[in-house]
Amino acid sequence: MKREVTIIGAGLVGSLLGIYLAKRGYPVTIYERRGDMRKEKISAGRSINLALSDRGIRALEEVGIMNDIRPITIPMHGRQMHHEDGSSAYQPYGLAGQFINSVSRGELNIKLMDLAASYGVDIFFNQTCDFIDWDKKTIHFKHGESTIIKKFDLLFGSDGAYSATRLNHQLQHDRFQYHQYYIDYGYKELHIPPGADGKFMMKENALHIWPRGNYMLIALPNTDGSFTCTLFFPFDGEPSFASLTTKQKIQDFFTEHFPDACNLMPTLTADFVHNPTSSLVTVKCFPWVRKNHFTLIGDAAHALVPFFGQGMNCGFEDCSVLDKLIDEEKEDWEKILDRFQELRKPDADAIADLALNNFIEMRDKVADPVFLLQKKIENRFSSKYPEIWTPAYGLVTFRPDLRYSTALEKGNRQQAIMEEIMRMPGIQDIWDSQQVEDAMLQKINTNHV
Amino acid sequence: MKREVTIIGAGLVGSLLGIYLAKRGYPVTIYERRGDMRKEKISAGRSINLALSDRGIRALEEVGIMNDIRPITIPMHGRQMHHEDGSSAYQPYGLAGQFINSVSRGELNIKLMDLAASYGVDIFFNQTCDFIDWDKKTIHFKHGESTIIKKFDLLFGSDGAYSATRLNHQLQHDRFQYHQYYIDYGYKELHIPPGADGKFMMKENALHIWPRGNYMLIALPNTDGSFTCTLFFPFDGEPSFASLTTKQKIQDFFTEHFPDACNLMPTLTADFVHNPTSSLVTVKCFPWVRKNHFTLIGDAAHALVPFFGQGMNCGFEDCSVLDKLIDEEKEDWEKILDRFQELRKPDADAIADLALNNFIEMRDKVADPVFLLQKKIENRFSSKYPEIWTPAYGLVTFRPDLRYSTALEKGNRQQAIMEEIMRMPGIQDIWDSQQVEDAMLQKINTNHV
Numbered sequence: 016m017k018r019e020v021t022i023i024g025a026g027l028v029g030s031l032l033g034i035y036l037a038k039r040g041y042p043v044t045i046y047e048r049r050g051d052m053r054k055e056k057i058s059a060g061r062s063i064n065l066a067l068s069d070r071g072i073r074a075l076e077e078v079g080i081m082n083d084i085r086p087i088t089i090p091m092h093g094r095q096m097h098h099e100d101g102s103s104a105y106q107p108y109g110l111a112g113q114f115i116n117s118v119s120r121g122e123l124n125i126k127l128m129d130l131a132a133s134y135g136v137d138i139f140f141n142q143t144c145d146f147i148d149w150d151k152k153t154i155h156f157k158h159g160e161s162t163i164i165k166k167f168d169l170l171f172g173s174d175g176a177y178s179a180t181r182l183n184h185q186l187q188h189d190r191f192q193y194h195q196y197y198i199d200y201g202y203k204e205l206h207i208p209p210g211a212d213g214k215f216m217m218k219e220n221a222l223h224i225w226p227r228g229n230y231m232l233i234a235l236p237n238t239d240g241s242f243t244c245t246l247f248f249p250f251d252g253e254p255s256f257a258s259l260t261t262k263q264k265i266q267d268f269f270t271e272h273f274p275d276a277c278n279l280m281p282t283l284t285a286d287f288v289h290n291p292t293s294s295l296v297t298v299k300c301f302p303w304v305r306k307n308h309f310t311l312i313g314d315a316a317h318a319l320v321p322f323f324g325q326g327m328n329c330g331f332e333d334c335s336v337l338d339k340l341i342d343e344e345k346e347d348w349e350k351i352l353d354r355f356q357e358l359r360k361p362d363a364d365a366i367a368d369l370a371l372n373n374f375i376e377m378r379d380k381v382a383d384p385v386f387l388l389q390k391k392i393e394n395r396f397s398s399k400y401p402e403i404w405t406p407a408y409g410l411v412t413f414r415p416d417l418r419y420s421t422a423l424e425k426g427n428r429q430q431a432i433m434e435e436i437m438r439m440p441g442i443q444d445i446w447d448s449q450q451v452e453d454a455m456l457q458k459i460n461t462n463h464v
Numbered sequence: 465m466k467r468e469v470t471i472i473g474a475g476l477v478g479s480l481l482g483i484y485l486a487k488r489g490y491p492v493t494i495y496e497r498r499g500d501m502r503k504e505k506i507s508a509g510r511s512i513n514l515a516l517s518d519r520g521i522r523a524l525e526e527v528g529i530m531n532d533i534r535p536i537t538i539p540m541h542g543r544q545m546h547h548e549d550g551s552s553a554y555q556p557y558g559l560a561g562q563f564i565n566s567v568s569r570g571e572l573n574i575k576l577m578d579l580a581a582s583y584g585v586d587i588f589f590n591q592t593c594d595f596i597d598w599d600k601k602t603i604h605f606k607h608g609e610s611t612i613i614k615k616f617d618l619l620f621g622s623d624g625a626y627s628a629t630r631l632n633h634q635l636q637h638d639r640f641q642y643h644q645y646y647i648d649y650g651y652k653e654l655h656i657p658p659g660a661d662g663k664f665m666m667k668e669n670a671l672h673i674w675p676r677g678n679y680m681l682i683a684l685p686n687t688d689g690s691f692t693c694t695l696f697f698p699f700d701g702e703p704s705f706a707s708l709t710t711k712q713k714i715q716d717f718f719t720e721h722f723p724d725a726c727n728l729m730p731t732l733t734a735d736f737v738h739n740p741t742s743s744l745v746t747v748k749c750f751p752w753v754r755k756n757h758f759t760l761i762g763d764a765a766h767a768l769v770p771f772f773g774q775g776m777n778c779g780f781e782d783c784s785v786l787d788k789l790i791d792e793e794k795e796d797w798e799k800i801l802d803r804f805q806e807l808r809k810p811d812a813d814a815i816a817d818l819a820l821n822n823f824i825e826m827r828d829k830v831a832d833p834v835f836l837l838q839k840k841i842e843n844r845f846s847s848k849y850p851e852i853w854t855p856a857y858g859l860v861t862f863r864p865d866l867r868y869s870t871a872l873e874k875g876n877r878q879q880a881i882m883e884e885i886m887r888m889p890g891i892q893d894i895w896d897s898q899q900v901e902d903a904m905l906q907k908i909n910t911n912h913v
Contacts, residue, residue, distance in 0.1 A: 182635075186631075189743065190745075191644070192645055192646060193643070194642070194643045195641070195642045195643075196643070197639040197640070250639075294639050296639075
């Protein structure tokens with residue numbers, strides 16, 4: 016007899032987890048706080064695009080649904096960098112054939128819910144988890160003034176960065192390690208519509224970036240020819256969400272700093288005013304697990320800032336790791352859950368740190384000539400010796416065989432080498448010389464990178 | 465008209481804050497979750513002793529109550545270090561005349577509540593803060609099944625490390641920075657009773673320490689001739705609270721590792737079994753304040769581990785800083801509270817880090833010969849040049865004129881110098897030479913320590 020599975024949260028990770036477990040024969044019920052997005056319109060300004068990459072794809076392939084998902088993705092083979100003067104330059108990702116995939120959160124979620132339902136998963140909507148009684152193993156769902164109480168046997172909390180299951184877990188747990196850190200930046204969704212006949216108005220197969228040091232705009236393609244744009248912007252200061260107080264100021268700001276994007280955004284000022292400004296949080300906690308009957312998973316266990324494009328991919332990898340442990344531990348759920356958190360906690364911490372560091376790097380260093388020179392040296396070296404040097408982005412994005420924690424360690428060792436290289440006398444003049452190349456090769460040998 | 469002040473928590477900081485504000489003419493009401501410890505017996509094993517030092521004393525003096533407190537304190541002029549063979553050695557604190565003071569948490573709290581009451585502060589007991597409505601400015605107190613709702617105007621949350629006001633603040637606050645970290649050690653209170661005629665069975669005016677690397681026992685004198693002992697001990701592993709499972713194991717363990725203390729503890733095994741094992745947490749959060757009507761203060765704002773003996777002293781200093789700001793900002797509470805958190809947050813972070821580092825140092829380095837040699841060099845130098853070098857402990861404990869954050873910076877600069885000194889060739893042989901002394905003087909000059 017398989018244990019009865021209850022999942023809180025029918026987001027990307029909850030739905031995929033439901034598919035994994037249902038395919039193994041577990042009876043699965045999912046409770047979702049929101050309404051059914053398959054019937055209701057997704058609220059404007061929340062249809063954020065995500066970058067599905069190799070770790071996420073591997074999980075989808077394992078569970079046999081990647082072919083269902085592929086049609087709603089658009090491969091992005093590189094970055095299109097847009098400069099302030101309106102010009103732009105294309106940089107392919109890593110090696111030939113490596114790409115990441117633009118996918119709409121809403122479309123993907125609907126697809127995953129449909130697939131879950133097709134495997135027999137029951138999903139109930141508008142179910143707000145209010146309280147969990149860990150002794151009685153019951154969940155209290157609030158419906159206006161009344162409460163509906165459901166028993167659970169094996170419970171998963173996949174209810175996202177602001178997880179209600181985590182809060183109930185935390186408040187009734189002795190010595191719970193908990194850390195939440197908001198960066199002082201928010202994000203806002205903006206929109207570039209398709210041109211005539213649904214034509215893309217910019218390069219289709221690219222992730223578009225307008226880096227501006229203290230802030231950044233990105234755009235990812237949608238299947239309908241539009242682009243979903245996201246502005247990452249300080250909450251306060253000059254310029255910031257707080258300082259762009261009128262439509263005129265918004266228009267002027269975009270005209271000055273994002274001239275090419277601005278021309279493609281007919282609804283810019285209305286979108287800016289009406290779309291919500293969302294926060295960006297890192298959450299770390301421990302333990303994730305209660306004995307043999309509960310674990311947090313996905314963002315609920317480890318919310319990341321989006322600057323490495325790994326939040327969803329990490330959550331999908333969680334499902335894949337859990338799935339392997341079910342086999343290895345022969346469905347002994349106390350062992351499965353214990354090993355799950357032991358294995359995944361260091362990896363979740365690593366990608367959380369990598370993502371936050373990437374934010375700091377983008378914010379502070381994008382105009383730093385030493386940093387830019389270092390990137391040039393690294394890229395030159397890595398394209399010449401792809402087998403021995405992959406920049407951190409590539410380790411995280413295109414090497415699903417490496418644990419995040421291993422990618423972080425490897426990245427740190429590479430960074431230490433680069434710091435030595437950058438201290439070579441006259442490095443700005445000799446950066447593309449054989450001497451620098453030899454020095455790197457020698458340091459790699461000595462440091463066993 | 466003075467604003468009406470409501471304080472949640474009649475602990476050490478809440479009571480002292482009540483005194484500060486009542487003396488300024490504010491009408492003050494305190495709500496306390498527990499019963500009145502002046503009428504009820506303090507629960508056994510919770511009568512922890514504290515070390516009142518210069519920062520705390522300064523606050524008590526400022527508000528004019530140090531003379532009321534002094535009779536319940538016992539000066540401790542140094543550390544008595546007890547070795548595993550039963551021998552011991554005395555180390556005076558810093559300079560001549562510098563001392564810290566043993567005081568019972570319970571006795572001090574009762575004294576502060578009595579003083580608060582004498583200044584007209586109303587204290588209500590058995591009041592569990594359940595919910596705060598920040599819009600309506602009401603506090604909901606739970607009494608069994610019923611709820612009593614009280615209005616507030618100017619609210620202080622001084623309800624300790626597990627603060628209910630903080631939780632209500634946090635859960636209803638956008639982008640709240642929050643960090644709680646439990647070390648994997650707990651503590652348990654033990655007891656050395658007085659001898660015949662109330663005589664102290666060990667040196668009276670000292671803080672007694674039995675350092676054992678992975679764990680530690682301390683004892684502080686009480687006015688009745690007894691000592692309150694605290695064992696800091698791992699929760700798990702070998703040895704740990706989890707491993708000492710029988711009275712025989714407890715007795716054997718103490719006989720082996722604390723032979724002298726053990727002989728003075730007739731109720732050791734009973735105390736060990738019956739007294740609770742408590743956790744040790746660091747809490748950092750931000751913001752502490754809501755506009756002009758709320759702030760966290762004391763442990764509720766910044767819980768520390770006890771390894772620098774600064775938790776209470778830091779909370780008392782909070783009251784003193786707030787008091788000065790009331791004058792400086794002429795009772796404009798929006799400005800007072802805003803400056804309070806801006807000023808105190810870096811200092812609270814600094815002492816939290818210092819306390820945690822001290823724990824790590826005690827745990828990992830007490831048997832490290834390099835570390836011990838470094839301490840010897842530092843102590844030698846500091847006793848020769850007390851005006852130019854004070855070890856970090858002295859900066860924190862005996863220099864209330866320095867902010868905690870300044871003490872941390874100064875301590876870090878000194879640590880950097882010591883790391884260079886420890887790299888001098890043959891340092892173990894020349895540690896007390898003129899050469900090392902000169903090197904330190906030169907580095908101090910260069911680094912402007």
